[in-house]
Amino acid sequence: MKARFSKAGRTGKGIMARLVMKFGGTSVADIARIKNVAQHVKREVDAGHQVAVVVSAMAGTTNQLVAWTREISPLHDAREYDTVVATGEQVTSGLLAIALQDIGVNARSWQGWQIPVKTDSAHGAARIADIDGARLIERLEQGQVAVVAGFQGVAPDNRVATLGRGGSDTSAVALAAALEADRCDIYTDVDGVYTTDPRIVPRAQRLSRISYEEMLEMASLGAKVLQVRSVELAMVYGVRTFVRSSFDDPLAPELVSANHPTGTLICDEDEIVEKKVVSGIAYSKDEAEISLRRVADKPGVAAA
Ligand code: ASP
Ligand code: MG
Secondary structure (H helix, E strand, O other): OOHHHOOOOOOOOOOOOEEEEEEOHHHHOOHHHHHHHHHHHHHHHHOOOEEEEEEOOOOOHHHHHHHHHHHHOOOOOHHHHHHHHOHHHHHHHHHHHHHHHHOOOOEEEEOHHHOOEEEOOOOOOOOEEEEOOHHHHHHHHOOOEEEEEOOEEEOOOOOEEEOOOOOHHHHHHHHHHHOOOOEEEEEEOOOOOEOOOOOOOOOOOEOOEEEHHHHHHHHHOOOOOOOHHHHHHHHHHOOOEEEEEOOOOOOOHHHHHOOOOOOEEEEOHHHOOOOOOOOOOOOOOOOOOOOOOOOOOOOOOOOO
16 A cells, blocks of 8 residues: 555644544444434534544345345356445445434545545455545545445446455545544444453453554454454554444533543554553354364374
8 A cells, every 4th residue: 555545644632633433334224323323423523523434334234235146146246246235335325424414514425436445356355455535635624524435445447346244444444544544433332342252251341452463363363343454454554443332322421522431442552551461352153172082093093
């Protein structure tokens, strides 16, 4: 990736910050949830920040779109797969722009090709090659919110490309790098990154901060909060990434005034004061260990 994709040079210490706010599928699952997202965005706009929003498709939509491409032909063309599955995010970007306009927030939707978000040619699992942030920055500086369809870009063949499942996290972090944003807020259905899966271990604790390296390890080992590639990008470009819940009341006083309500900040190790020896435990459900005992210690026996 090129120079304009370089590590953010701004410090965010001033009153006004530039934020990327990303909302996943459960956060935009229906019209009420989209209106809730609009309130989260309005809160940041009212606080004086420049905001670019990245949205996923409504929960379940991408699965349905993928299923249709398989049903119509198991061996379908990857370019047409992308044409179909990229539509989920087009819908939510337009709906959120309407919801924002409806509450008096100046907003405009953007598809990947309009920015453009340039990808490589690996249709269906493309990687972002470059994002030209110039047009968006111009709009942000005019006070307009950019609502960007996640998960998609445009490939060298000038056709729509998608980034692989869960790719809107990567869209958000890459956009934050390109826009030199002060922070990338990932709004999801959990309030942060936990030491292990709280649904399995009730005593799991939320981490207030975790380093890029440790988050990368946890994501690679199966923690599902973020797509692995988004964490890689955050680490390479130094994008401070804050995982938080969209289910909090968007107008709660602590959210309006505080910088860091409940959530987990993924950041440089230097920003973490209290270092833990073990940050977390990720798990995988599709692996098993089988012990065979009393097997003669001779070549070929175990294999047989
Ligand atoms: N909608 C896409 C998916 O379900 C991208 C994303 O949500 O991150 O994989
Ligand atoms: Mg996701």
